[in-house]
Amino acid sequence: MAIEKIHTENMFLHYGSKMALNNISISIPEKKITAFIGPSGCGKSTFLRSLNRMNDLIDGVKIEGNIFIDHINIYDKNIDVVTLRKKVGMVFQKSNPFAKSIFENVAYGPRINGIKDKNQLGEIVETALKNAAIWDEVKDRLGDSALGLSGGQQQRLCIARTLAVNPEIVLMDEPASALDPLSTSKIEELIVGLKEKYTIVIVTHNMQQAARISDLTAFFYLGELIEFDKTKKIFTNPEKKQTEDYITGRFG
Amino acid sequence: MTKKTKKEKRPEPSNSGLIDITRKKFRWSDYLAEKVIKGTAFLSITIIVLIFVFVFRESVPIFSSAKPVEKTETSAGAQPEQETYGEVTDKQVDPEVQETYGEVTDQPAAPEVQETYGEVTDNSEESGSTDESYTVSAGSGHDDNQTALKSLLTKDWVPVSEKPRYGILALIVGTFKITFISILFAAPLAILAALYTASFASRRVKEIIKPTIELLAGFPSVVIGFFALMVLASFLQDVFHYDTRLNSFVGGIAMGIAAIPIIFTITEDALTAVPKSFYEASLALGASKWQTAFFVILPAATPGIFAAVLLGIGRVFGETMIALMATGNAAQMGLNPFESVRTLAATIGAEMAEVVFGDTHYNVLFLIGSLLFIFTFVINAIAEFYVKGKLMKRIQGK
Numbered sequence: 001m002a003i004e005k006i007h008t009e010n011m012f013l014h015y016g017s018k019m020a021l022n023n024i025s026i027s028i029p030e031k032k033i034t035a036f037i038g039p040s041g042c043g044k045s046t047f048l049r050s051l052n053r054m055n056d057l058i059d060g061v062k063i064e065g066n067i068f069i070d071h072i073n074i075y076d077k078n079i080d081v082v083t084l085r086k087k088v089g090m091v092f093q094k095s096n097p098f099a100k101s102i103f104e105n106v107a108y109g110p111r112i113n114g115i116k117d118k119n120q121l122g123e124i125v126e127t128a129l130k131n132a133a134i135w136d137e138v139k140d141r142l143g144d145s146a147l148g149l150s151g152g153q154q155q156r157l158c159i160a161r162t163l164a165v166n167p168e169i170v171l172m173d174e175p176a177s178a179l180d181p182l183s184t185s186k187i188e189e190l191i192v193g194l195k196e197k198y199t200i201v202i203v204t205h206n207m208q209q210a211a212r213i214s215d216l217t218a219f220f221y222l223g224e225l226i227e228f229d230k231t232k233k234i235f236t237n238p239e240k241k242q243t244e245d246y247i248t249g250r251f252g
Numbered sequence: 253m254t255k256k257t258k259k260e261k262r263p264e265p266s267n268s269g270l271i272d273i274t275r276k277k278f279r280w281s282d283y284l285a286e287k288v289i290k291g292t293a294f295l296s297i298t299i300i301v302l303i304f305v306f307v308f309r310e311s312v313p314i315f316s317s318a319k320p321v322e323k324t325e326t327s328a329g330a331q332p333e334q335e336t337y338g339e340v341t342d343k344q345v346d347p348e349v350q351e352t353y354g355e356v357t358d359q360p361a362a363p364e365v366q367e368t369y370g371e372v373t374d375n376s377e378e379s380g381s382t383d384e385s386y387t388v389s390a391g392s393g394h395d396d397n398q399t400a401l402k403s404l405l406t407k408d409w410v411p412v413s414e415k416p417r418y419g420i421l422a423l424i425v426g427t428f429k430i431t432f433i434s435i436l437f438a439a440p441l442a443i444l445a446a447l448y449t450a451s452f453a454s455r456r457v458k459e460i461i462k463p464t465i466e467l468l469a470g471f472p473s474v475v476i477g478f479f480a481l482m483v484l485a486s487f488l489q490d491v492f493h494y495d496t497r498l499n500s501f502v503g504g505i506a507m508g509i510a511a512i513p514i515i516f517t518i519t520e521d522a523l524t525a526v527p528k529s530f531y532e533a534s535l536a537l538g539a540s541k542w543q544t545a546f547f548v549i550l551p552a553a554t555p556g557i558f559a560a561v562l563l564g565i566g567r568v569f570g571e572t573m574i575a576l577m578a579t580g581n582a583a584q585m586g587l588n589p590f591e592s593v594r595t596l597a598a599t600i601g602a603e604m605a606e607v608v609f610g611d612t613h614y615n616v617l618f619l620i621g622s623l624l625f626i627f628t629f630v631i632n633a634i635a636e637f638y639v640k641g642k643l644m645k646r647i648q649g650k
Binding site: 052054057059082083085086087089090092094096097098099100108109111112113158161162165 | 455527529530531532533534535536537538539540543547548551552
């Protein structure tokens with residue numbers, strides 16, 4: 001297995017009194033695509049969001065246990081959450097471009113990091129848009145509002161926006177669930193292309209998608225990590241009965 | 253009865269059991285509710301239109317002077333005769349006697365007695381003549397109105413004098429000046445307070461702040477005016493050391509206090525309406541809270557904030573009581589914020605109750621009312637069309 005990037009040990013998460021994650025221990029390798037699958041409410045998105053501490057925004061969330069990224073505990077008191085989120089970017093389920101122009105959307109991240117030089121910003125934006133495979137579609141209208149793009153384009157723009165900050169890990173929370181098959185395949189291609197540079201963790205409801213693009217797959221059920229292994233193994237020869245039942249569609 | 257038989261008959265051909273959707277039903281309650289709502293809407297619009305028509309109609313006489321007397325002297329401009337009233341014009345008047353009323357002209361008036369209305373009555377007649385002379389001027393409307401019309405765009409507002417001048421320019425400038433000052437004071441405060449409440453405050457703090465400030469919106473303006481008059485004016489004078497105690501600065505601040513709750517509430521609503529996904533996206537990019545608030549939330553809420561500020565302007569523009577109490581009420585044109593001003597609304601408020609019905613002064617006050625109406629209408633129209641049209645398009649790219 002490749003170098004370990006994310007590592008959790010006996011992690012628990014409570015929403016108020018309700019336990020959402022129960023004793024999660026997982027080791028996610030660098031520069032691979034790791035997919036989280038499982039039925040709704042199984043905690044996979046919650047777990048994803050705790051990897052860049054987006055759960056901090058929700059009232060009543062309590063986390064026990066440790067999450068290490070590059071062997072540093074991100075729930076340590078001395079951790080700067082803002083910098084952590086630069087390191088661990090996130091793409092959301094619903095595309096959420098800002099009410100700004102296409103250019104400004106992508107330039108926002110670098111800009112808040114203090115890059116003011118216009119040429120440099122232009123380069124970053126172009127690279128990010130190219131990496132997100134949307135450059136050719138928008139290069140002539142960078143000044144237009146991002147909200148005028150189609151759903152699939154908006155989602156790729158959001159990916160570009162995340163890439164522009166130059167993170168090491170990209171978390172994706174069902175990035176293609178609201179898109180049509182054509183846009184979905186574009187996003188999938190894009191994600192596969194991204195693993196050269198980034199560690200990608202993706203939550204998906206679509207098992208075919210997980211099978212198509214991921215290197216590793218983790219199956220969550222009722223807040224527990226049931227099985228985590230190479231995607232091929234999970235989909236062809238799962239160890240646990242629950243995994244098999246879910247994958248074959250017996251429940252879920 | 254026929255209906256019932258129909259109902260029973262209908263389903264038969266379609267082989268019973270199925271719900272018949274082919275027969276349109278007339279729903280009385282729906283119909284009535286619709287009509288009542290529609291009627292109410294139109295009634296309120298009609299009332300507003302009628303008010304405007306009334307206000308404007310009362311101001312029309314000023315413009316409707318059909319110019320029956322084509323005076324060559326008048327066109328020449330500087331002739332003294334132009335200011336005389338009633339039958340006086342027919343007589344050859346001594347150039348010195350410029351601004352006397354009615355019978356007063358019969359007496360050789362001293363040149364000095366020009367603008368001192370009170371003294372004239374003392375000199376010439378009993379105090380009862382005041383009304384008489386007014387009646388005369390009101391009766392011989394055209395000349396009066398012409399002079400009023402001519403003086404309309406000057407800066408002298410001297411409606412009660414021997415030679416009344418109705419220059420509303422100073423009033424307009426004063427109104428705009430005070431509006432500008434108060435919005436300059438209120439908008440940043442209200443917007444920042446709203447930004448704090450919407451993006452930074454914890455839920456409990458928010459639950460206290462918002463209703464508290466909204467409660468201020470219902471604060472009687474006379475109380476704010478009183479506060480400005482008694483407390484604020486002295487305090488600000490102590491701090492800034494200007495000469496006039498009551499001036500547009502004090503008035504502007506006081507009116508700003510009245511406008512803050514409105515701007516705050518609507519801005520806060522606009523900021524809260526910004527999708528939470530924007531907030532999350534920005535934080536996920538490694539932006540701090542304040543960066544998110546300033547560069548994402550605030551710009552996204554611009555149309556709402558713009559509307560909020562315009563509503564605040566509307567509030568200040570028509571504010572009467574505070575203007576009356578705290579601005580000094582001197583019609584001056586200057587741009588110095590520490591000078592007293594007189595606003596359009598305050599002028600109506602102060603003078604309408606004492607004006608003679610049908611008099612030129614009365615008409616001019618209604619003209620001012622129309623102006624206020626039109627300005628407010630324009631402001632609201634800008635809010636409506638600019639915000640909903642252009643600004644939304646620019647921001648949402650539709």
